[in-house]
Amino acid sequence: MAETDLQDADLDTxxxxxxxxxxxxxxxxxxxxRQVRASLRDDNEDSTYDLVEPLHPxxxxxxxxxxxxxxxxxxxxxxxxxxxxxxxxxxxxYVREDMLEDLDPEAVAEIVELLxxxxxxxxxxxxxxxxxxxxxxxVEAEDRTAIEAALAYPExxxxxxxxxxxxxxxxxxxxxxxxxxxxxxxxxxxxxxxVFVVDHRYHPIGSCQLSWIMRxxxxxxxxDVMKRDQTLIPVDMDQEEVALRFQKYALISAAVVDDDGRLxxxxxVDDIVHIISExxxxxxxxxxxxxxxxxxxxxxxxxxxxxxxxxxxxxxAVVASAIIAFFGGAIEQLVALAILMxxxxxxxxxxxxxxxxVTVRAIAMNQLTKSNTGRxxxxxxxxxxxxxxxxxxxxxxxxxxxxxxxxxxxxxxxMVVNIIISGMAGVLVPVAFDRLNQDxxxxxxxxxxxxxxxxxxxxxxxxxxxxxxxxx
Amino acid sequence: MAETDLQDADLDTxxxxxxxxxxxxxxxxxxxxRQVRASLRDDNEDSTYDLVEPLHPxxxxxxxxxxxxxxxxxxxxxxxxxxxxxxxxxxxxYVREDMLEDLDPEAVAEIVELLxxxxxxxxxxxxxxxxxxxxxxxVEAEDRTAIEAALAYPExxxxxxxxxxxxxxxxxxxxxxxxxxxxxxxxxxxxxxxVFVVDHRYHPIGSCQLSWIMRxxxxxxxxDVMKRDQTLIPVDMDQEEVALRFQKYALISAAVVDDDGRLxxxxxVDDIVHIISExxxxxxxxxxxxxxxxxxxxxxxxxxxxxxxxxxxxxxAVVASAIIAFFGGAIEQLVALAILMxxxxxxxxxxxxxxxxVTVRAIAMNQLTKSNTGRxxxxxxxxxxxxxxxxxxxxxxxxxxxxxxxxxxxxxxxMVVNIIISGMAGVLVPVAFDRLNQDxxxxxxxxxxxxxxxxxxxxxxxxxxxxxxxxx
Numbered sequence: 001m002a003e004t005d006l007q008d009a010d011l012d013t014x015x016x017x018x019x020x021x022x023x024x025x026x027x028x029x030x031x032x033x034r035q036v037r038a039s040l041r042d043d044n045e046d047s048t049y050d051l052v053e054p055l056h057p058x059x060x061x062x063x064x065x066x067x068x069x070x071x072x073x074x075x076x077x078x079x080x081x082x083x084x085x086x087x088x089x090x091x092x093x094y095v096r097e098d099m100l101e102d103l104d105p106e107a108v109a110e111i112v113e114l115l116x117x118x119x120x121x122x123x124x125x126x127x128x129x130x131x132x133x134x135x136x137x138x139v140e141a142e143d144r145t146a147i148e149a150a151l152a153y154p155e156x157x158x159x160x161x162x163x164x165x166x167x168x169x170x171x172x173x174x175x176x177x178x179x180x181x182x183x184x185x186x187x188x189x190x191x192x193x194x195v196f197v198v199d200h201r202y203h204p205i206g207s208c209q210l211s212w213i214m215r216x217x218x219x220x221x222x223x224d225v226m227k228r229d230q231t232l233i234p235v236d237m238d239q240e241e242v243a244l245r246f247q248k249y250a251l252i253s254a255a256v257v258d259d260d261g262r263l264x265x266x267x268x269v270d271d272i273v274h275i276i277s278e279x280x281x282x283x284x285x286x287x288x289x290x291x292x293x294x295x296x297x298x299x300x301x302x303x304x305x306x307x308x309x310x311x312x313x314x315x316x317a318v319v320a321s322a323i324i325a326f327f328g329g330a331i332e333q334l335v336a337l338a339i340l341m342x343x344x345x346x347x348x349x350x351x352x353x354x355x356x357x358v359t360v361r362a363i364a365m366n367q368l369t370k371s372n373t374g375r376x377x378x379x380x381x382x383x384x385x386x387x388x389x390x391x392x393x394x395x396x397x398x399x400x401x402x403x404x405x406x407x408x409x410x411x412x413x414x415m416v417v418n419i420i421i422s423g424m425a426g427v428l429v430p431v432a433f434d435r436l437n438q439d440x441x442x443x444x445x446x447x448x449x450x451x452x453x454x455x456x457x458x459x460x461x462x463x464x465x466x467x468x469x470x471x472x
Numbered sequence: 473m474a475e476t477d478l479q480d481a482d483l484d485t486x487x488x489x490x491x492x493x494x495x496x497x498x499x500x501x502x503x504x505x506r507q508v509r510a511s512l513r514d515d516n517e518d519s520t521y522d523l524v525e526p527l528h529p530x531x532x533x534x535x536x537x538x539x540x541x542x543x544x545x546x547x548x549x550x551x552x553x554x555x556x557x558x559x560x561x562x563x564x565x566y567v568r569e570d571m572l573e574d575l576d577p578e579a580v581a582e583i584v585e586l587l588x589x590x591x592x593x594x595x596x597x598x599x600x601x602x603x604x605x606x607x608x609x610x611v612e613a614e615d616r617t618a619i620e621a622a623l624a625y626p627e628x629x630x631x632x633x634x635x636x637x638x639x640x641x642x643x644x645x646x647x648x649x650x651x652x653x654x655x656x657x658x659x660x661x662x663x664x665x666x667v668f669v670v671d672h673r674y675h676p677i678g679s680c681q682l683s684w685i686m687r688x689x690x691x692x693x694x695x696d697v698m699k700r701d702q703t704l705i706p707v708d709m710d711q712e713e714v715a716l717r718f719q720k721y722a723l724i725s726a727a728v729v730d731d732d733g734r735l736x737x738x739x740x741v742d743d744i745v746h747i748i749s750e751x752x753x754x755x756x757x758x759x760x761x762x763x764x765x766x767x768x769x770x771x772x773x774x775x776x777x778x779x780x781x782x783x784x785x786x787x788x789a790v791v792a793s794a795i796i797a798f799f800g801g802a803i804e805q806l807v808a809l810a811i812l813m814x815x816x817x818x819x820x821x822x823x824x825x826x827x828x829x830v831t832v833r834a835i836a837m838n839q840l841t842k843s844n845t846g847r848x849x850x851x852x853x854x855x856x857x858x859x860x861x862x863x864x865x866x867x868x869x870x871x872x873x874x875x876x877x878x879x880x881x882x883x884x885x886x887m888v889v890n891i892i893i894s895g896m897a898g899v900l901v902p903v904a905f906d907r908l909n910q911d912x913x914x915x916x917x918x919x920x921x922x923x924x925x926x927x928x929x930x931x932x933x934x935x936x937x938x939x940x941x942x943x944x
Contacts, residue, residue, distance in 0.1 A: 013919070023836060023841075025713065026713065026716065026717060026720070026838065026839045027838050028841065028843070029841075030841060030842040031844045033841075033843040034843075045865070055836060056721060056824070057723055058699070058720045059720075059851065060724075065839065065844070066841065066843045066844055068847075080479065082696055090720075091921060092839075119931050125878060147590075149827055156578065179686060182686045182687045183686075183687055183688070183689060185531070188687070189683075189831050190683060190687065191681065191683055192683045193665060193682075193683070193724065194676060198649075209680060210664060210665075210682035210686060211598055211604045211661075211663055211664045211665070212662065214651060214654045214655075214685070215654045215655055215660070215662065215681060216559075216655070218700065229528070236549070241497065241498065242822065244498065245498065246745065247745050247746065248498070248530045248531075248562075248780065249528060249530055250530075250742040250745070251742075252665065252724065252741070252742065261839060267740070269724070269741050269745065270722040270723075270724065270741070272745070273718065273719050273722070273741065273744070273748060274719065275750045276745060276748050276749050276752070277719060277748050277749075277837075279753065280748070280749045280752035280753035281752035281753070281833055281836070281896075283753065283756045284755045284756035284759060284829045284832070284833065285829050285830065285833060287829075288822070288825040288826045288828070288829040290824055290826040290827075290829045290830050293829060293830045293833055294830075294834075294841060295834045295840065295844070295848055295851070296828060299851065299855065299858075302851075302855050303855050303859065304821070306826050306855065306859060307858070307859050307862050307863070309822070309826070309858055310822055310823060310862075312816070312868065313818065313819060313822050314819060314863060314866060314867065315817075317814060317815040317818045317819060318815065318870075320810050320814055320815075320818070321812060321815055324810060324811045324814065328807045331762070331807050331810050332804065335800045335803050335804050335810075337809035337852060338796060338803050338807075338813075339796045339797045339800060340798075341794050341810075341814075342792055342793060342813075342814060342817065342925070342929075343790065343792075343793055344795065345787040345814065346785065346788075346789045346792070346921075347782055347785060347786060347789060347924065350760070350761070350781070350782055350785050351778070351782060353760040354760045354761055354762040354781070355762075356760070356777050357756045357757050357759075357760040357762045357765060357767045358757065358762050358766075358767060359814060360756070361753055361756065361757060361765055361793075362767045364753070364754075365749075366497060366498065367537065367767055368767065369495075369499045369501075369502060369505075369538065370502040371500070371502045371505040371506075371538045372537075372538055376541075376767055379767070381773075382771055383771065383775055383778065386701045386771075386775045386779070387775065387778060387779050387782055389781055390779050390782075390783075391779070391783070391786060394783065394786060395786065397818075398790075419782075423742060438523050449818075453814070456816075461581070
């Protein structure tokens with residue numbers, strides 16, 4: 001129903017992301033991508049252009065990602081005047097970097113000059129120093145100064161990410177003055193959501209949402225309309241922290257101030273949306289050791305990030321094996337131990353991962369502080385006891401029926417012990433890394449796995465010996 | 473440096489989230505929370521009020537989360553006139569629901585009337601039908617109608633989440649008409665970012681950013697300022713899809729239309745920011761089977777979500793055990809097999825989780841389509857080969873030195889085989905679930921684990937037999 005009606009609506013007005021090129025999830029259809037690729041292979045620039053022209057810049061950026069790597073340059077050449085700054089800003093980082101490598105510094109400099117400072121910085125910040133210098137030498141002085149100023153701040157800080165383009169006005173203005181000022185100055189930015197009011201030292205003293213200004217008579221002073229409570233972002237604040245502030249205080253834009261409290265830029269929510277999505281989504285990737293985890297990441301980088309992790313886990317697996325080796329004699333007496341021991345370790349590993357995922361998320365969302373850590377530990381202990389008891393009953397009865405009641409008792413107790421240890425490790429390891437200012441998503445996983453694996457084998461085999469079922 | 477200067481800035485203007493109550497990560501300090509709790513225990517309403525009064529509503533909401541459960545009602549009573557709609561909207565879902573349970577329907581209805589429709593809906597949507605009806609009966613007719621209309625849409629769709637308050641104007645207006653209209657009507661919303669232009673059927677035909685309007689002379693027609701390319705959100709669109717559109721097209725607000733294409737509401741980016749963070753962050757929780765994963769989730773719900781997952785994994789672990797049992801005789805001949813077999817399974821599990829995390833993320837971000845699935849499978853095969861070769865060399869040499877060269881050879885080959893199988897499972901399982909319209913983050917993990925565990929044991933023990941090292 002909705003589909004059909006939207007298509008009717010198309011007759012009056014173009015709707016982004018709807019139309020024959022898109023599937024129901026707003027992704028470019030494989031048939032459309034095939035059409036584009038066919039026309040690229042035929043070297044038919046006109047037909048390529050006609051196909052791409054109706055797309056939104058964000059969809060053109062997606063299309064670059066979907067065609068094969070060696071087709072990208074041909075496509076860029078065929079649609080030069082559609083390659084707007086928005087397309088370039090929306091390109092996947094890896095795809096963009098890869099495409100830039102084929103261009104000479106002059107060509108990159110031309111692109112840089114099209115972009116806003118923040119997008120230009122993003123474009124060149126990952127290049128090596130020599131390439132950066134070569135490109136910047138070709139950029140005109142004003143843009144170069146702005147880009148160099150941004151690059152002087154550490155990566156992923158507000159100083160790097162902020163826009164320098166903003167509207168700042170003195171506190172003496174009225175609503176009428178402001179509207180006249182905006183109407184009569186052609187070189188002001190066109191996209192802004194709030195106006196910043198500054199004092200004589202250029203310190204922000206308040207901000208006005210445009211909707212408030214539009215609903216207020218001309219003769220009212222801006223200082224009577226503006227909100228004085230502000231969220232000021234220091235230039236050196238980390239992007240993750242900036243994103244959390246935007247989320248917490250539901251901000252649309254915020255003033256960025258330097259060490260002296262002077263207004264130097266603004267951050268707007270459309271940039272923050274990307275950061276929030278990136279930061280929230282990366283925990284699953286970090287906990288599995290998949291590095292950046294982008295499907296466009298070069299093979300070599302993906303390999304190097306992942307193999308490092310597998311080697312670390314090889315180390316923890318060897319520790320677990322050493323524990324099994326210690327009980328080698330016991331296993332020779334009763335091979336059922338070898339059959340059952342992976343169950344204890346595997347369920348323990350799972351319980352640990354669950355608790356770790358909950359804890360890492362709570363830390364990332366600033367939900368966990370010293371005020372409630374004790375409460376979380378207690379809660380996880382209770383969940384572990386309940387989980388442990390449930391699983392112990394199931395596996396205990398099954399083992400008693402298939403093997404012996406004594407072995408059933410041993411595996412049941414081992415299961416409770418291991419799920420409790422795993423649950424505690426799942427909370428305490430990430431909390432400890434967070435207190436040591438290490439990213440808990442990166443560092444916790446290897447340690448939690450080592451604890452759950454080793455303790456699973458140790459508890460099960462150790463209890464088998466202690467209960468007199470086998471001897472060492 | 474920045475810290476000190478921000479404190480200087482405090483003298484001129486209040487800065488949200490800075491001050492003695494906060495630690496460097498903008499969380500409420502444990503000492504502050506302790507102070508509040510002490511004054512709650514002393515039943516000192518004035519001192520509680522004085523402590524809480526300077527906080528932003530979002531921080532008051534955090535404070536409710538940080539005090540103990542049985543202190544929350546006392547705190548709410550002490551700060552009644554600070555309990556603004558913003559505080560209630562910002563409260564953690566579980567904390568809010570828990571607090572509402574103690575209130576009678578009249579009291580909840582009073583709160584509901586304070587809130588915007590979207591926040592009111594969020595407040596009562598999780599209550600059972602009888603409670604909802606009891607509360608709605610107390611709400612005044614106009615609000616009730618709006619809330620009932622929203623509740624008629626499925627959960628997590630645009631219809632549920634949209635705001636009904638918006639500015640829509642006819643296409644005959646000029647910039648001057650619009651400004652006069654906004655200034656002279658007192659009952660219009662005060663917070664909006666775009667104005668929607670509609671035709672006589674109330675179909676949106678364009679939208680104007682306020683900044684464009686403010687920079688344009690009064691006599692220009694809105695139709696000459698507005699953007700005609702719009703992203704229209706159908707009422708029944710899922711929130712995840714809405715969030716992806718906002719992200720992709722960098723939207724601040726968007727019109728929501730019903731089946732007939734009529735404008736019925738708007739979504740704004742500050743609501744979307746919560747959805748993006750929720751949807752992006754939940755993958756890590758879903759893949760580990762930790763359910764909602766909020767640290768305020770009631771114990772019973774956390775237990776029930778997690779134990780279900782552990783039982784499913786018990787099933788997969790039993791499959792793996794059955795494979796080991798099949799090779800029981802072989803293990804009795806060579807206990808080294810029991811010692812080494814968890815290594816193969818564990819590294820395989822890890823490699824599978826890495827690939828799965830990458831694939832699930834790419835699917836969630838709409839990056840993976842039929843156009844590039846084949847490319848991703850090929851890429852993951854290459855990474856698996858490289859990882860497999862590296863780990864095989866390491867473990868093969870170590871095993872050859874500690875045990876025998878033949879066992880070293882067996883484990884090396886088993887490792888390559890298992891990492892390749894795990895890598896392929898890590899891509900193909902989530903892709904298959906996505907094609908079947910199942911959430912790949914939820915469903916994949918159990919299957920991938922089953923494959924990596926079973927295949928790890930099977931490859932290693934099977935190769936040991938096939939190579940003649942042991943017999944069945």
